[in-house]
Amino acid sequence: MTVPDEATRLDAFRKAQHLAYAAAEAAAAELRPGMTEREAAKLMDTYARDNGVNEWFHQPFAWFGDRTAFRGPIAWTALRGFNPAFFPGGRRLEEGMAFILDCAPVVEAAVADIGYSGALGENPVAEQLMDDLQAHRALIVDRLNQGATMAEVSRAVDALCRRQGVEPRHKAYPYNVLAHRVEVLPGKPSGLGIARFGLRSVRELRRQVAQGRAEGWSPLWSSAERSDHPPVPGLWAVEPHLGFRDVGAKFEELLVIDAEGRARWLDDDLPHVRRWNARKTARKAA
Amino acid sequence: MMPFHVASGEVTLHGHAGGPEGAPTVVLIHGYPDDSTVWDGVVADLAADHRVITYDVRGAGESTAPASTRGYHLDRLMADLASVLDQEAPAGKVHLVGHDWGSIQGWQALVDPRTRQRIASYTSVSGPSLDLAFGAMSDRLRAQKLGALPPMLNQLMRSWYVMAFHVPAFAPLVWRAGAARLWPRLLKRTDGIEIEARPGQLRDSLNGINLYRANFRERMMHPKRQRIEVPVQLLVPADDPFVGPAVFDDLCDYVPHLMREEVASGHWLPLRDPALLAGRIRRFVTHVETGVDDAALAQGRRRAARHRGDAGPFAGRLALITGAGSGIGRATALALAEKGADVVVTDIDLEAAERTATLARLIGVDAHVRQVDVADLTAMEALAAFIDEKVGIVDIVVNNAGIGMAGDFLDTTEEDWRRVLNVNLWGVIHGARLFAKRMVAARVPGHVVNVASAAAYTPARGMSAYAATKAAVMMMSACLRAELSGQGIGVSTICPGLIDTGITDRTRFVGASEDEQARKRASASRLYARRALTAEAVAADIVAAIEEDRAVARTGMEAVAFDLIGRVSPGLMRMIARADLMPK
Numbered sequence: 001m002t003v004p005d006e007a008t009r010l011d012a013f014r015k016a017q018h019l020a021y022a023a024a025e026a027a028a029a030e031l032r033p034g035m036t037e038r039e040a041a042k043l044m045d046t047y048a049r050d051n052g053v054n055e056w057f058h059q060p061f062a063w064f065g066d067r068t069a070f071r072g073p074i075a076w077t078a079l080r081g082f083n084p085a086f087f088p089g090g091r092r093l094e095e096g097m098a099f100i101l102d103c104a105p106v107v108e109a110a111v112a113d114i115g116y117s118g119a120l121g122e123n124p125v126a127e128q129l130m131d132d133l134q135a136h137r138a139l140i141v142d143r144l145n146q147g148a149t150m151a152e153v154s155r156a157v158d159a160l161c162r163r164q165g166v167e168p169r170h171k172a173y174p175y176n177v178l179a180h181r182v183e184v185l186p187g188k189p190s191g192l193g194i195a196r197f198g199l200r201s202v203r204e205l206r207r208q209v210a211q212g213r214a215e216g217w218s219p220l221w222s223s224a225e226r227s228d229h230p231p232v233p234g235l236w237a238v239e240p241h242l243g244f245r246d247v248g249a250k251f252e253e254l255l256v257i258d259a260e261g262r263a264r265w266l267d268d269d270l271p272h273v274r275r276w277n278a279r280k281t282a283r284k285a286a
Numbered sequence: 287m288m289p290f291h292v293a294s295g296e297v298t299l300h301g302h303a304g305g306p307e308g309a310p311t312v313v314l315i316h317g318y319p320d321d322s323t324v325w326d327g328v329v330a331d332l333a334a335d336h337r338v339i340t341y342d343v344r345g346a347g348e349s350t351a352p353a354s355t356r357g358y359h360l361d362r363l364m365a366d367l368a369s370v371l372d373q374e375a376p377a378g379k380v381h382l383v384g385h386d387w388g389s390i391q392g393w394q395a396l397v398d399p400r401t402r403q404r405i406a407s408y409t410s411v412s413g414p415s416l417d418l419a420f421g422a423m424s425d426r427l428r429a430q431k432l433g434a435l436p437p438m439l440n441q442l443m444r445s446w447y448v449m450a451f452h453v454p455a456f457a458p459l460v461w462r463a464g465a466a467r468l469w470p471r472l473l474k475r476t477d478g479i480e481i482e483a484r485p486g487q488l489r490d491s492l493n494g495i496n497l498y499r500a501n502f503r504e505r506m507m508h509p510k511r512q513r514i515e516v517p518v519q520l521l522v523p524a525d526d527p528f529v530g531p532a533v534f535d536d537l538c539d540y541v542p543h544l545m546r547e548e549v550a551s552g553h554w555l556p557l558r559d560p561a562l563l564a565g566r567i568r569r570f571v572t573h574v575e576t577g578v579d580d581a582a583l584a585q586g587r588r589r590a591a592r593h594r595g596d597a598g599p600f601a602g603r604l605a606l607i608t609g610a611g612s613g614i615g616r617a618t619a620l621a622l623a624e625k626g627a628d629v630v631v632t633d634i635d636l637e638a639a640e641r642t643a644t645l646a647r648l649i650g651v652d653a654h655v656r657q658v659d660v661a662d663l664t665a666m667e668a669l670a671a672f673i674d675e676k677v678g679i680v681d682i683v684v685n686n687a688g689i690g691m692a693g694d695f696l697d698t699t700e701e702d703w704r705r706v707l708n709v710n711l712w713g714v715i716h717g718a719r720l721f722a723k724r725m726v727a728a729r730v731p732g733h734v735v736n737v738a739s740a741a742a743y744t745p746a747r748g749m750s751a752y753a754a755t756k757a758a759v760m761m762m763s764a765c766l767r768a769e770l771s772g773q774g775i776g777v778s779t780i781c782p783g784l785i786d787t788g789i790t791d792r793t794r795f796v797g798a799s800e801d802e803q804a805r806k807r808a809s810a811s812r813l814y815a816r817r818a819l820t821a822e823a824v825a826a827d828i829v830a831a832i833e834e835d836r837a838v839a840r841t842g843m844e845a846v847a848f849d850l851i852g853r854v855s856p857g858l859m860r861m862i863a864r865a866d867l868m869p870k
Contacts, residue, residue: 125648162788163638165616165645244645245624 009184010256013235014267016107017114017254021271023047024101024116031120033095037062037088044103055189057104057111057201064091068098068248070172087196098126098247111182111201113237115252116271129242129249132164134276136240144231144263151227154178157240158223169243179238181208181219231261287329294369295362300348301341303374305333310571311375313339317386317413319491321347327560332567339374345493347486358496360394367391368400379406381571385556387497389413397512407574409519409567411555412526414533416505422536426595441530451498461491477552517543519570520590523551524731524774535593545586546593550731550774562729585678598626599833606630606680608660608717609687611638613787614737617825618684623649625829627682630673632658660687660713670720679728682832684735685717690793692868695750697797703751710755718766722775731774733832736763740783740845743852745863767837778831782824783842784817809869
């Protein structure tokens with residue numbers, strides 16, 4: 001499918017992102033003590049399928065407890081971070097435990113990739129980390145618009161983590177990425193996948209890697225030298241992931257870089273942004 | 287002091303009373319194998335403004351002894367105390383103080399129906415409540431099974447003599463064979479205390495064995511725990527070979543008005559430091575009588591609440607960390623917090639220090655924040671005054687704040703020298719002086735940690751200023767360690783190698799332009815990042831150095847290797863020093 005103009009294209013991504021967050025919120029509302037990560041992932045899957053999704057960039061992930069901080073086997077970065085411990089497992093949710101839900105549905109050829117953090121009941125560390133993410137969301141757009149290279153922005157995120165005294169746990173993701181580029185998928189819809197990643201999406205990402213290599217940029221945005229290039233127009237799924245001790249929190253959402261290299265978030269009507277606003281209002285009221 | 291006699295059942299008790307009438311009354315009960323003269327130093331101090339009563343426990347000193355072992359049962363001992371109170375302090379309440387077996391009696395007095403209404407406060411030294419201690423032990427055994435054994439075995443090892451006392455004929459034989467005669471020499475050897483030989487030592491020692499035989503088995507098999515509403519002050523000698531500090535954990539469940547203080551002393555605190563003990567009794571009595579409160583008392587209550595079996599090894603301790611806004615300082619503050627210590631974090635960057643405090647609170651401890659330039663004596667004195675007034679006594683001080691400086695000696699200006707000396711050396715001196723002084727005065731079994739560097743013993747061109755400050759810190763710490771070793775205070779020097787802390791982002795490269803400055807910083811930071819040795823690794827070494835009282839801790843292979851090279855081949859070390867490794 002071809003998407004005609006820029007505005008329609010962005011609308012398609014916004015719609016996909018909306019649906020992905022709705023799936024995560026629906027699953028989060030269903031979480032109960034004793035539930036496993038696999039069950040939580042299944043909840044997102046069911047919601048998305050009920051709403052017409054049958055292709056994924058990656059199928060839903062869920063992490064509970066210290067797995068949200070990517071500690072232990074989940075943090076092994078041999079094999080470039082592709083790690084079976086990544087996949088939802090049998091960890092059971094307990095009262096007060098932090099959780100992260102992450103899903104990436106394909107909606108009419110537009111790829112969304114979102115991350116949703118929370119805790120079952122009270123978890124002050126998770127709340128703090130979710131608060132801390134606000135500065136990262138502002139920093140990323142500001143630094144890009146000040147003319148920093150993409151690697152410099154990622155290093156600025158690392159430096160902010162250091163100032164905050166938290167660990168940048170996205171370093172444990174495949175290729176240590178802070179973000180990866182998403183595109184409208186070419187070709188026919190396909191439900192096929194390898195290890196929870198959609199075949200069509202992986203093929204598209206490989207195409208982008210090849211294109212980027214030829215043109216001097218990388219669709220895998222990290223602090224490494226391969227990202228030392230000006231902002232590349234398009235959509236980027238940005239996922240800063242903070243960890244403190246045994247708790248982690250992240251958000252993941254789409255960032256737009258326009259043809260002039262100006263950056264902005266695709267949508268501000270997202271759960272974590274609404275949470276910051278609500279807390280700001282509550283603080284003001286107090 | 288006026289002598290008195292009290293008849294109590296089959297025995298006659300002998301005691302002394304003195305001090306101004308109408309002043310608060312303090313009753314002191316001695317332990318085993320002492321008599322009431324063990325309190326002489328404390329009485330001399332306290333009797334100035336308290337009415338003081340001491341007496342010889344049945345079987346000891348000038349009191350007569352019961353005929354049988356059964357006569358030493360706690361029930362009889364409580365009848366004795368009740369008789370003394372009825373005769374010598376018939377009206378009002380008294381403040382009770384007990385040491386060793388006197389302390390075991392004191393705990394019993396808080397629940398015995400004949401005495402508990404008569405007691406306004408209790409100060410306990412080196413003697414647990416048998417009911418609460420044995421009760422807690424059986425709880426732990428039930429809850430943790432085998433996991434409870436190691437700390438319990440520790441106490442059992444310390445209590446070898448209790449078991450020995452139950453072996454027929456053994457203990458009396460030891461006392462008769464010469465232990466009683468050698469007693470003053472033994473105390474001098476073990477605790478450095480000078481006492482006169484007492485003619486009654488052998489008799490008291492033999493009689494007192496019956497205290498153990500008459501009471502331990504019954505309490506161990508059937509501990510009866512009751513809630514104690516009387517305010518209790520617990521003084522815990524840190525180097526008591528007979529009573530382990532863990533015996534007093536979890537007490538706050540049954541004793542809600544409890545305060546606790548660790549004291550750098552052996553078992554005989556009344557002899558070792560009577561002035562300190564009298565001062566603590568006076569402060570607590572005044573607090574209970576008038577309601578006057580201060581930071582030290584509040585800290586004591588906090589310590590009591592924190593001392594639970596499952597809390598970390600630093601539970602209830604207070605740690606001060608300078609330069610805690612980033613790097614090694616922040617990591618150390620959080621590592622100590624994780625082990626249970628409350629923290630005071632300081633930094634020249636207030637916002638950064640506040641962030642560390644926020645993270646420490648998330649771990650679950652109290653955290654206080656102050657903005658301090660360690661080079662500024664007035665600011666450091668103000669910090670000490672703030673802690674005295676609001677927080678209490680610092681048990682652990684980590685003099686960490688420091689700055690980096692690099693460049694050729696001849697390019698280093700006088701101002702550069704002053705800056706790096708003021709922060710890296712004077713900052714450590716101020717911290718060590720101000721807080722070690724307080725530890726000594728309060729007999730805190732504390733620890734001073736001075737963060738130096740592998741540069742302290744690794745000569746290298748371009749490092750003259752920085753390395754000189756660190757070498758000075760290392761030597762000062764070694765001397766201080768020797769001075770404080772007799773006072774129960776440890777001193778450790780920490781020598782990290784190349785740690786990725788961000789120090790290189792702020793290092794001053796002398797004789798470089800602004801542009802070069804930035805480039806050199808970036809280049810040094812890349813090197814340190816590649817080395818990938820974290821501040822957390824240093825923090826773990828600092829925690830271990832405190833726990834094991836290590837003189838020097840080196841973090842990183844390079845820190846260990848250069849130490850070795852410097853010892854084995856100073857010539858090779860001088861050759862390495864000539865290599866130009868400064869960022870270009």
